[in-house]
Amino acid sequence: MSQQKPSLPKGTRDFGPDQMIRRNYILETIKAVYRKFGFQPIETPGMENLSVLTGKYGDEGDQLLFKILNSGDFLSKSAVQDFEGGTKSLLPKIAEKGLRYDLTVPFARFVVMNQHTITFPFKRYQIQPVWRADRPQKGRYREFYQCDADVVGTNSLICEAEIIWMIMEVFQQLSLSGYTIKMNNRKILSGIAEVLDVTGRETDLFVAIDKLDKIGLENVMNELAEKGFSTESREQLKQILTLGGSNAEQVAALKNLLSNSELGSQGISEVEEILNLVAASGMSSEKIEQILEVDITLARGLSYYTGAIFEVKAHQVKIGSITGGGRYDNLTGMFGLPDVSGVGISFGVDRIYDVLEELNLFPTEQLNTTQLLIVNFDTALLPQALKILSRFRAAGLASEMYPEPVKMKKQFNYADKNNIPFVVIVGPEEVETQKYGLKNMRTGDQVRLSVEEIIQQLQ
Amino acid sequence: MSQQKPSLPKGTRDFGPDQMIRRNYILETIKAVYRKFGFQPIETPGMENLSVLTGKYGDEGDQLLFKILNSGDFLSKSAVQDFEGGTKSLLPKIAEKGLRYDLTVPFARFVVMNQHTITFPFKRYQIQPVWRADRPQKGRYREFYQCDADVVGTNSLICEAEIIWMIMEVFQQLSLSGYTIKMNNRKILSGIAEVLDVTGRETDLFVAIDKLDKIGLENVMNELAEKGFSTESREQLKQILTLGGSNAEQVAALKNLLSNSELGSQGISEVEEILNLVAASGMSSEKIEQILEVDITLARGLSYYTGAIFEVKAHQVKIGSITGGGRYDNLTGMFGLPDVSGVGISFGVDRIYDVLEELNLFPTEQLNTTQLLIVNFDTALLPQALKILSRFRAAGLASEMYPEPVKMKKQFNYADKNNIPFVVIVGPEEVETQKYGLKNMRTGDQVRLSVEEIIQQLQ
Numbered sequence: 001m002s003q004q005k006p007s008l009p010k011g012t013r014d015f016g017p018d019q020m021i022r023r024n025y026i027l028e029t030i031k032a033v034y035r036k037f038g039f040q041p042i043e044t045p046g047m048e049n050l051s052v053l054t055g056k057y058g059d060e061g062d063q064l065l066f067k068i069l070n071s072g073d074f075l076s077k078s079a080v081q082d083f084e085g086g087t088k089s090l091l092p093k094i095a096e097k098g099l100r101y102d103l104t105v106p107f108a109r110f111v112v113m114n115q116h117t118i119t120f121p122f123k124r125y126q127i128q129p130v131w132r133a134d135r136p137q138k139g140r141y142r143e144f145y146q147c148d149a150d151v152v153g154t155n156s157l158i159c160e161a162e163i164i165w166m167i168m169e170v171f172q173q174l175s176l177s178g179y180t181i182k183m184n185n186r187k188i189l190s191g192i193a194e195v196l197d198v199t200g201r202e203t204d205l206f207v208a209i210d211k212l213d214k215i216g217l218e219n220v221m222n223e224l225a226e227k228g229f230s231t232e233s234r235e236q237l238k239q240i241l242t243l244g245g246s247n248a249e250q251v252a253a254l255k256n257l258l259s260n261s262e263l264g265s266q267g268i269s270e271v272e273e274i275l276n277l278v279a280a281s282g283m284s285s286e287k288i289e290q291i292l293e294v295d296i297t298l299a300r301g302l303s304y305y306t307g308a309i310f311e312v313k314a315h316q317v318k319i320g321s322i323t324g325g326g327r328y329d330n331l332t333g334m335f336g337l338p339d340v341s342g343v344g345i346s347f348g349v350d351r352i353y354d355v356l357e358e359l360n361l362f363p364t365e366q367l368n369t370t371q372l373l374i375v376n377f378d379t380a381l382l383p384q385a386l387k388i389l390s391r392f393r394a395a396g397l398a399s400e401m402y403p404e405p406v407k408m409k410k411q412f413n414y415a416d417k418n419n420i421p422f423v424v425i426v427g428p429e430e431v432e433t434q435k436y437g438l439k440n441m442r443t444g445d446q447v448r449l450s451v452e453e454i455i456q457q458l459q
Numbered sequence: 460m461s462q463q464k465p466s467l468p469k470g471t472r473d474f475g476p477d478q479m480i481r482r483n484y485i486l487e488t489i490k491a492v493y494r495k496f497g498f499q500p501i502e503t504p505g506m507e508n509l510s511v512l513t514g515k516y517g518d519e520g521d522q523l524l525f526k527i528l529n530s531g532d533f534l535s536k537s538a539v540q541d542f543e544g545g546t547k548s549l550l551p552k553i554a555e556k557g558l559r560y561d562l563t564v565p566f567a568r569f570v571v572m573n574q575h576t577i578t579f580p581f582k583r584y585q586i587q588p589v590w591r592a593d594r595p596q597k598g599r600y601r602e603f604y605q606c607d608a609d610v611v612g613t614n615s616l617i618c619e620a621e622i623i624w625m626i627m628e629v630f631q632q633l634s635l636s637g638y639t640i641k642m643n644n645r646k647i648l649s650g651i652a653e654v655l656d657v658t659g660r661e662t663d664l665f666v667a668i669d670k671l672d673k674i675g676l677e678n679v680m681n682e683l684a685e686k687g688f689s690t691e692s693r694e695q696l697k698q699i700l701t702l703g704g705s706n707a708e709q710v711a712a713l714k715n716l717l718s719n720s721e722l723g724s725q726g727i728s729e730v731e732e733i734l735n736l737v738a739a740s741g742m743s744s745e746k747i748e749q750i751l752e753v754d755i756t757l758a759r760g761l762s763y764y765t766g767a768i769f770e771v772k773a774h775q776v777k778i779g780s781i782t783g784g785g786r787y788d789n790l791t792g793m794f795g796l797p798d799v800s801g802v803g804i805s806f807g808v809d810r811i812y813d814v815l816e817e818l819n820l821f822p823t824e825q826l827n828t829t830q831l832l833i834v835n836f837d838t839a840l841l842p843q844a845l846k847i848l849s850r851f852r853a854a855g856l857a858s859e860m861y862p863e864p865v866k867m868k869k870q871f872n873y874a875d876k877n878n879i880p881f882v883v884i885v886g887p888e889e890v891e892t893q894k895y896g897l898k899n900m901r902t903g904d905q906v907r908l909s910v911e912e913i914i915q916q917l918q
Contacts, residue, residue, distance in 0.1 A: 006568040006794045009506050009556050014569050016576075017499035017583070024500065036852055038829040038859025040476035040877070041483065045602045046505060046558075046588060047468050047525075066506075069526040069554055071592040094553075095528055097468050099505075109465040110473050117475075119876035121862055124476070129505060133530040143504045156862030158841075165849070280842035281849040335465045370497040376617075383739035386617075390624070390740040393495055400497025403580055403615030417578035418499070 011134070011142030017418075021369060022362050023353060027127060029173045030147055030347050033166050034125040039149045042124045044106040046131075047097045054098075056105045056334060064132045066142075067095040099131035103148045104331070104344070111152060112335040120153030120340075139319075139350070150344030152331060157270060160308045160327065161277035163345045164292060167312060167323060170347065175361050178315035179322070181291055184298035185271050186305045186326070188254065191264015192240060192296070195257065196233040205229070209241070210299040217241060240296065247275055247294045254296070270307060304328045308343065314355045322351045369398060371458055372422040373415045376402040385426040388436070388451055392424075395455045415441055422458060470593070470601030476877075480828060481821050482604075482812060486586060488632045489606055489806050492625050493584040498608045501583045503565040505590075509557045515564045515793060523592045525601075526554040558590035562607045563790070563803070570611055571794040579612030579799075598778075598809065609803030611790060616729060618802045619767045619786065620736035623751060625804065626771060626782055633811070634820050637774035638781070640750055643757035644730050645764045645785070647713065650723015651699060651755070654716065655692040664688070668700070669758040676700060699755065706734055706753045713755070729766060763787045767802065773814045781810045828857060830917055831881040832874045835861040844885040847895070847910055851883075854914045874900055881917060 008014065015023060031041075053065055070093075100106055103126045111118065127147045134140055149166070151159045167181055189209075193202045208223045215223075220241070221234050229237075243253050251272050258264030271294055278288055300309050300321075307327030314322050325345035332340045356362050372392065374385050385401060392399040400420075402411045415423050425437035435448040438457070449457065467473065474482060490500075512524055529552075559565055562585045570577065586606045593599055608625070610618045626640055648668075652661045667682045674682075679700070680693050688696075702712050710731050717723030730753055737747055759768050759780075766786030773781050784804035791799045815821050831851065833844050844860060851858040859879075861870045874882050884896035894907040897916070908916065 006511050006571055007508055008504065008572075009508055012504035012506055014504070014572070015500075015502045016569075016573065017501060020500040020502060035828055036855070036857045038832075038857065040828055041474075041479040042476060043474040043479060045467065045471035045473070047471055047590070047602060049466055049468055052465050063530070066530075067528040068558070069528055071522070071525075099527070110475075112465055113467075113473070114475065119873055121873075123859070131506070143506060151862070154862045158835075158845075158860060158862045161845075169852075277841070277845065280845040282846045283849075369494055369499055373497075382617075382736070386620075386736065386739040387741045390742075393628075396495070398495045398497065400582070401617060403610070403613045403617045414578055414580075 009142070011136030011140075013141065013143075017369070022356070023349065025362065026174065026347075026349055026352055026356070027145075027147065030170055030349075031125070031127065033169045033173065034149050036169075037123075037149075037162055037166055039123045039125040039151075042107075042110060042126055043128060044100070044103075044110055044126070046100055046129070048100055048106060048109070050096055050098045052109050052335075053101055053105060057101055061101060064134055065101055066099040066131045066133050068097040068099065069095055070097075100128070101132060102130050103128060103146045103346075104150075105334075107148070107150060108332045108335060111340065112332050112337045115332075115337060118153075121151050121156075121159075122153055123149070123151045125149040139354070141350070145349045147347045147349050148344055150331075150342050152340050152342035155341050157273050157308075158277060159343045160270075160274045161281075163310060163325060163343065164274070164278050165281065166345065167310070168291060171312075174352070174356060175363075176314065176352075176355065176359070178359075179291070180293050180313050180315070182293050182295040182298050182311045182313065183271065183274070184294070184296055184300075184309045185267035186307055186309060187263045187267030187270065188258070188296055189267075189299060191258040191261035191267055192237070194261040194264060196229075196236055198229060198233055201227075201229075205237075206299040209237075209297045212241060212297040243296075246289055247292065250294050250296075251275070267307075274308065300324060300326065304331070306330070310345065317355045317358050319351050319354060321348070322355060323347045370400055370418060370420045371397050372399045372424055372454075373411070373418075373420045374399065374401040374424045374426060375408060375411050376405045377425070377427050378405045381426055381428065381431060384431050388424070388426060391451050392455065395459060397455065397458055412439075412441075424454065468601070470595030470599075472600065472602075476828070481815070482808065484821065485633065485808055485811055485815070486604075486606065489629055489808075490584070490586065492628045492632065493608050495628075496582075496608075496621055496625055498582045498584040498610075501566075501569060501585055502587060503559065503562075503569055503585070505559055505588070506556045507559055507565060507568070509555055511568050511794075512557045512560055512564060516560055520560060524560055525558040525590045525592050527556040527558065528554055529556075559587070560591060561589050562587060562605045562805075563609075564793075566607070566609060567791045567794060570799065571791050571796045574796060577612075580610050580615075580618075581612055582608070582610045584608040598813070600809070604808045606806045606808050607803055608805075609801050611799050611801035614800050616732050616767075617736060619729075619733045620740075622769060622784060622802065622804045623733070623737050624740065626769070627750060629806065630771075633815060634822075635773070635811075635814065635818070637818075638750070639752050639772050639774070641752050641754040641757050641770045641772065642730065642733070643753070643755055643759075643768045644726035645766055645768060646722045646726030646729065647717070647755055648726075648758060650717040650720035650726055651696070653720040653723060655688075655695055657688060657692055660686075660688075664696075665758040668696075668756045671700060671756040702755075705748055706751065709753050709755075710734070726766075733767065759783060759785065763790070765789070769804065776814045776817050778810050778813060780807070781814060782806045829859055829877060829879045830856050831858045831883055831913075832870070832877075832879045833858065833860040833883045833885060834867060834870050835864045836884070836886050837864045840885055840887065840890060843890050847883070847885060850910050851914065854918060856914065856917055871900075883913065 054062055129143050129145050131143050136142055164181060171179055189206055193199055193205055198205055204227045208220050212220050224234055240257055243250050251268055254268050298309055298311055300311055305326035306329040309326040310324060311321040312323035327343040329341045331342045374389055389399060389401050421441050423439045423441060430436045434450055437446055438449050438454050439446040513521055588602050588604050590602050595601055623640060630638055648665055652658055652664055657664055663686045667679050671679050683693055699716055702709050710727055713727050757768055757770055759770055764785040765788040768785040769783060770780040771782035786802040788800045790801045833848050848858060848860050880900055882898045882900060889895045893909055896905055897908050897913050898905040
């Protein structure tokens with residue numbers, strides 16, 4: 001066997017117990033909210049056929065797919081000598097599968113392959129890792145979890161309202177209050193292009209608008225001037241981008257400004273209806289106004305959104321969006337099943353983790369896994385200690401016994417390092433009196449209690 | 460975009476909601492037991508460096524590793540033309556990473572890389588998929604979950620007893636009673652080889668013994684005769700293999716038969732101590748005798764076990780072992796860290812699924828995800844319905860609203876197909892009286908109740 005120093009592939013990570021418990025706290029919270037809203041779990045394999053993945057993420061995405069070598073001796077000298085024509089003809093011979101790049105395309109494939117057994121509308125959630133051959137850098141990994149929920153098979157804007165409620169519930173449960181849900185609509189963006197009379201140059205327009213937050217209004221205008229946008233269209237845009245006020249005020253002003261664009265007007269109506277539906281749940285308009293913000297500069301990867309667009313920004317932490325999503329009219333069209341509209345949301349687990357960490361929002365109490373450790377006193381008392389251990393476990397307490405009768409100090413250190421909050425001592429005197437030492441590892445307090453009393457206290 | 464009919468790679472599977480809910484039931488049960496016994500979660504990446512994986516699973520295992528193509532233009536014509544020497548020299552140029560083949564080697568890597576921060580003994584559990592380029596066949600997949608727990612850094616046999624308790628608790632919680640935990644010890648097997656005087660030919664011996672169940676005693680004897688084992692050694696073996704009786708009787712007889720082998724005697728002492736520890740928890744000896752069986756024919760992949768060996772067989776279903784594990788003295792030696800002993804267990808999720816399915820042991824009640832559906836009556840009543848929906852959810856009920864005001868029949872059908880047990884009707888009369896129709900989808904019963912009453916009934 002080789003004895004090299006082991007290492008991890010670039011851009012990948014191990015998660016030790018401390019991180020896992022915090023990550024699970026986030027993932028379980030999101031999962032519970034998804035379930036409470038009627039979403040059902042699915043999972044798809046990590047490996048997909050390259051024919052499913054290729055061409056779905058643009059040229060850049062294709063470059064970032066991890067491809068899996070076929071098994072067999074296709075790499076033998078003779079097989080390679082047969083090769084004549086460069087990458088294009090060698091690749092299919094040696095790789096037919098790739099690693100999942102996101103959860104959306106596999107979900108579309110799932111829907112198409114199961115279209116005759118699925119009851120639509122279909123609400124699914126999916127929490128699995130994805131892989132991208134990106135250049136690794138701080139906060140960008142080659143393997144990371146996505147955490148998606150989508151409804152497909154309905155155009156109802158109730159689904160958009162549900163997404164907003166789910167976002168609010170997740171962050172409320174995670175005790176994160178300083179955040180904004182930004183909402184826009186792809187049709188509003190198209191409407192703006194129409195009224196500026198720049199149809200066909202949407203990409204340049206949206207890319208520039210999307211930078212407003214970062215580079216400011218003047219630089220956006222300069223960029224558009226360089227790209228050849230007329231003075232008139234730039235002035236009109238300036239008017240639109242400097243609209244302020246409440247969501248209702250923005251909606252009213254946009255109705256007016258985009259009245260000549262049918263698509264734009266439709267986008268505004270949708271925004272208005274979503275705002276009304278959100279309010280219908282009984283939430284106060286102050287709370288809605290405080291959390292939800294119509295932001296017409298939000299563009300968010302223009303590739304497949306066709307209606308609502310969502311993005312969540314944390315206030316106190318410098319980090320990209322922590323959640324995003326939107327409506328797409330034709331998810332499954334890529335696999336030959338047209339007219340399946342859907343809307344989805346994806347929580348960014350790694351970034352939410354960083355935000356909670358930086359704001360110190362992880363609840364210390366809930367993050368213990370094991371509640372108590374029984375000290376291994378000596379071999380003679382082992383049977384008594386094991387009997388008590390089994391009573392603790394029967395009562396549902398996560399508990400363990402130190403496996404060896406080593407020095408107490410070492411055993412207490414083990415409890416300390418593993419964040420085990422209580423230690424129980426089963427020594428000769430304790431066994432005789434049936435009152436066992438219970439030590440609180442945080443306060444250092446120690447009391448003598450019966451097994452029942454310990455169970456009552458810790459349950 | 461391509462419009463091909465999408466497909467799944469051979470040997471991989473999608474899990475739809477029904478399967479996911481059943482799989483999660485199994486996985487959550489196992490996870491909860493692992494946690495109750497003080498095990499902590501870790502996760503490692505799906506991709507590992509090939510230098511970590513290669514040479515750890517034997518030649519056959521190396522063949523079954525899925526390798527991942529490096530990114531870059533190494534497949535360009537010129538790069539391939541540079542290649543001169545066949546597979547051996549091309550492979551590292553094109554693939555440096557592979558997919559995880561099991562959870563044990565990545566765990567060993569994790570322990571070695573984190574040896575200075577881990578507090579030993581280290582109890583970890585890990586539930587993640589693994590990939591093997593096996594020929595797919597019924598019940599054998601190229602991507603499947605493993606579900607492992609291991610303790611490393613102690614020789615204490617308490618850990619072996621804990622594994623037995625965990626197995627018992629998992630299957631009790633899954634309501635599976637017809638199973639046997641078979642236990643053996645690698646040192647007993649070595650002791651048998653010693654007393655038969657066939658040291659150096661252990662593999663032939665153990666492979667033959669391991670088949671006893673399937674081919675019967677005479678065929679095992681014939682196989683050993685063919686392999687050149689002497690009449691005397693075969694007669695001695697026959698005597699050992701035909702030992703019957705209780706665990707205690709077997710232990711007593713083996714003590715005698717293997718008294719000339721130090722290693723064999725040590726193996727028997729270990730078995731005896733494990734049996735004593737298991738009994739110390741207060742479990743009745745009848746129950747132990749019924750579930751736990753010392754079986755000296757159990758060999759179970761001889762590669763790395765050095766002490767106890769475990770295997771669980773279900774009684775009423777024809778299927779391989781549903782759980783297995785054992786002790787290995789030198790897990791991390793492959794990465795240059797010697798003397799880290801460990802013992803572990805792995806539950807076979809796919810097989811346990813099949814057993815529960817075949818014996819009809821999945822609890823129907825617990826497998827609902829969504830508890831109630833509010834019928835979408837019409838757009839006018841939508842605000843009232845949404846307000847009620849938010850009250851159900853605030854009370855913790857997993858609930859949803861049908862997104863479109865389509866025919867009632869279609870909405871009831873949706874509830875039926877999604878196993879939603881209750882439907883709530885919010886029509887004009889209901890809104891006026893504030894008593895809403897609650898229909899039990901199983902019995903067909905319908906009653907009129909207030910929101911509070913519905914919540915009380917379903918919570």
